[in-house]
Amino acid sequence: MxxxxxxxxxxxxxxxxxxxxxxxxxxxxxxSTQTPEEFDKEFIEKFDACVERAKNRCDEGISETACTDYAMNRCETFLGTKENPIIK
Known part of the structure; x- marks a missing residue:
């Protein structure tokens, strides 16, 4: 027992x-742990890629400045800014 x-x-x-x-x-x-530097680098890469994709959607008649502003605003809506990122 x-x-x-x-x-x-x-x-x-x-x-x-x-x-x-x-x-x-x-x-x-x-x-997925990242250092602040790695996070910043990844955020900048994602943000820049987002801006380039958004610029490709601009109409032909829109100016370069307006297109860049449109792209930046669109990406800030989804990703946030470097100072205040939207964490997913």
Whole structure:
């Protein structure tokens, strides 16, 4: 009787340790951690790509300045600004 209780207790503790390990692993590896410099660089790349795509949608008769303003406003709506990004 004593041996089966020890085995049961051991298996319970082992399952708890395995469960906690996988929960910790999920939270540590599941998050995409970035330094502020990496985040800024990625944001600028995404913002610049967004502006270029938005510029391609400008009409033929619109001036370059108006097209750039339109593109910047459109991208700020979706991505925010570098100082105040919209985090997704």
């Amino acid at each position: 004593m041996v089966s209780e020890k085995i049961k207790d051991f298996l319970t503790k082992l399952l708890i340790v395995i469960f906690l390990f996988f929960i910790g692993y999920y939270f540590l590896m599941g998050s």
